[in-house]
Amino acid sequence: MKETKPSFRIVGRVYAFGNDINTDIIYPGKYLSITTDREEMARHCFEAVYPDFLKTAQPGDIIVAGRNFGCGSSREQAATCLKYFGVSAVVAESFARIFYRNAINLGLPVIIAPMISHKVHHGDTIEIDVENGIVKNITTKETIQAAKLPAFVLQLISDGGLIPYLRKKLGITQ
Amino acid sequence: MKRKAQTMAEKILARSANKETTEPHEIVMAQVDVAMSHENADVVLRSFRDIGVPKVWDNTKIVILFDHRIPAESEKTAITHKRIREFVREQNITHFYDLKHGICHQILSEFGLCRPGEVLVGTDSHTTTHGAFGTFATGIGATEMAGVWATGELWLKVPESMKIEVTGSFQNYVSAKDLILHIIGMLGADGADYMAVEFHGAAIKSMSIASRMVLSNLSMEMGAKVAFVVPDEKTISYVKKHTDKKFKTILPDNDAHYVRTLNIDITNLESHVACPHAVDNVKPVRDVQGVKIDQALIGSCTNGRIEDLEVAARILDGHEVHPHVRLLVIPASRKVYLDAIKKGYIESIVKAGGIVLNPGCGPCLGAHQGLLAPGEVCISTTNRNFKGRMGSAESFVYLASPATVAFSARAGEITVPRKESL
Numbered sequence: 015m016k017e018t019k020p021s022f023r024i025v026g027r028v029y030a031f032g033n034d035i036n037t038d039i040i041y042p043g044k045y046l047s048i049t050t051d052r053e054e055m056a057r058h059c060f061e062a063v064y065p066d067f068l069k070t071a072q073p074g075d076i077i078v079a080g081r082n083f084g085c086g087s088s089r090e091q092a093a094t095c096l097k098y099f100g101v102s103a104v105v106a107e108s109f110a111r112i113f114y115r116n117a118i119n120l121g122l123p124v125i126i127a128p129m130i131s132h133k134v135h136h137g138d139t140i141e142i143d144v145e146n147g148i149v150k151n152i153t154t155k156e157t158i159q160a161a162k163l164p165a166f167v168l169q170l171i172s173d174g175g176l177i178p179y180l181r182k183k184l185g186i187t188q
Numbered sequence: 189m190k191r192k193a194q195t196m197a198e199k200i201l202a203r204s205a206n207k208e209t210t211e212p213h214e215i216v217m218a219q220v221d222v223a224m225s226h227e228n229a230d231v232v233l234r235s236f237r238d239i240g241v242p243k244v245w246d247n248t249k250i251v252i253l254f255d256h257r258i259p260a261e262s263e264k265t266a267i268t269h270k271r272i273r274e275f276v277r278e279q280n281i282t283h284f285y286d287l288k289h290g291i292c293h294q295i296l297s298e299f300g301l302c303r304p305g306e307v308l309v310g311t312d313s314h315t316t317t318h319g320a321f322g323t324f325a326t327g328i329g330a331t332e333m334a335g336v337w338a339t340g341e342l343w344l345k346v347p348e349s350m351k352i353e354v355t356g357s358f359q360n361y362v363s364a365k366d367l368i369l370h371i372i373g374m375l376g377a378d379g380a381d382y383m384a385v386e387f388h389g390a391a392i393k394s395m396s397i398a399s400r401m402v403l404s405n406l407s408m409e410m411g412a413k414v415a416f417v418v419p420d421e422k423t424i425s426y427v428k429k430h431t432d433k434k435f436k437t438i439l440p441d442n443d444a445h446y447v448r449t450l451n452i453d454i455t456n457l458e459s460h461v462a463c464p465h466a467v468d469n470v471k472p473v474r475d476v477q478g479v480k481i482d483q484a485l486i487g488s489c490t491n492g493r494i495e496d497l498e499v500a501a502r503i504l505d506g507h508e509v510h511p512h513v514r515l516l517v518i519p520a521s522r523k524v525y526l527d528a529i530k531k532g533y534i535e536s537i538v539k540a541g542g543i544v545l546n547p548g549c550g551p552c553l554g555a556h557q558g559l560l561a562p563g564e565v566c567i568s569t570t571n572r573n574f575k576g577r578m579g580s581a582e583s584f585v586y587l588a589s590p591a592t593v594a595f596s597a598r599a600g601e602i603t604v605p606r607k608e609s610l
Contacts, residue, residue: 116329
């Protein structure tokens with residue numbers, strides 16, 4: 015999957031998960047020895063516990079989950095593998111803090127939306143307005159108000175993540 | 189005008205961001221005092237090269253060490269280790285601890301690198317451990333660590349704070365591990381999400397530094413951003429013994445605002461265990477006693493210190509590990525290992541049939557050194573029991589104190605740690 019610059023308006027099919035999806039589930043510890051090959055990381059998303067993900071999810075899909083998505087280890091591979099698989103955003107009722115920061119720093123949009131797992135179901139199509147924090151369920155026509163991201167975080171995502179943001183800030187051009 | 193009363197987190201972030209005060213939810217640019225990475229320094233390194241800064245911001249404030257996969261379990265890891273050693277030389281990183289030393293969170297304490305009042309970030313979620321020294325210590329990702337290596341600063345949201353006041357004293361064989369599992373069971377895996385936890389009270393003051401580290405370490409498993417033990421004379425004398433560097437201890441104000449306060453009396457607390465497959469699936473050990481085990485593990489950044497090996501050795505001394513059980517013991521550091529040899533603990537453990545592994549993370553994260561087959565059960569002093577964490581996705585991990593694990597290893601089944609149990 016090639017890297018795409020995140021857009022502030024994202025449309026995609028929902029791939030749904032439950033509560034407390036930890037980073038060992040998202041990216042198994044046995045693959046932590048993969049440190050630089052991001053395409054290879056993407057080939058192991060959810061592999062051990064939810065192997066169907068790799069068979070049925072498509073680039074462009076949006077992950078929707080319940081509470082505490084990304085809890086556990088700080089492994090950045092958990093966010094990297096999703097981004098390089100082509101997941102276009104993660105919407106959850108809440109996130110564990112390190113995963114949340116990693117996703118933002120990598121330019122993967124993460125949206126906090128209360129009750130989302132009750133209002134959106136596996137296979138639905140949703141549209142996310144990242145800037146205004148609005149999720150529309152195109153399948154059911156329901157609109158869900160999500161939390162608006164702080165301006166600083168929006169800036170990071172719009173720059174494509176922390177590295178492009180820092181390069182700009184430090185005036186590095188090559 | 190009187191300055192607003194503040195919690196430890198608010199005060200330390202104010203100092204670090206060069207401000208008078210801070211408010212919860214405010215985003216500050218914190219100046220980092222210590223930045224620690226283990227093998228994932230390789231992930232950091234890739235992002236650091238992408239930023240394009242030739243030199244790290246301060247070669248004396250970066251700590252790099254190896255503990256997750258040592259000695260290298262694969263050629264990939266060997267290449268990672270080699271690349272990081274080359275980077276350490278290239279940048280003249282002063283605090284580099286190669287694979288002979290042990291687990292990052294133990295090493296930082298032994299080398300005086302976690303100090304009260306400072307900001308410490310690590311590319312490891314259990315960096316909360318150092319809150320036990322009054323340090324604002326939290327886990328971060330690899331890319332933001334690359335930002336720290338480049339600039340020395342990091343955006344942090346000032347967390348709300350929760351106060352946990354602990355009184356009473358433990359029954360025999362009940363320890364800090366049982367207390368924190370009990371708290372996580374009450375609050376849930378997201379019960380302290382984004383929060384700063386502060387441990388206060390007479391019971392905490394009487395705890396050893398090692399036991400305090402257990403509380404701060406496992407607070408991560410309820411989502412805490414940082415988990416302080418309010419520093420006291422014990423903290424200060426420990427840190428001074430391990431470093432000559434000056435530090436300024438920061439204490440919370442008496443009338444600081446906490447979003448939640450818990451009062452816990454540990455006098456009647458019993459031994460607890462976190463059952464598969466979640467750290468907040470906590471029960472008293474007696475509720476699961478009799479569950480047959482295949483492996484028992486004593487070690488990790490949570491419970492691999494000398495007091496943990498002491499209790500294990502005392503329980504195992506003169507006995508045999510059950511013939512169906514593999515007991516793995518991993519001292520948290522070379523220093524702990526040597527102390528345990530001198531005190532005779534290693535001899536007791538090995539005579540009982542325990543297998544002592546080199547100081548490191550071992551099988552805790554499922555990389556190597558004792559993984560589980562489908563259907564197997566392990567009782568472990570480590571910090572996570574997620575599905576598939578320690579090998580097969582069809583295996584089962586119970587988390588418990590060193591005493592519970594040692595008694596269970598002897599019995600071949602989960603056992604309440606008390607003399608009459610065996």
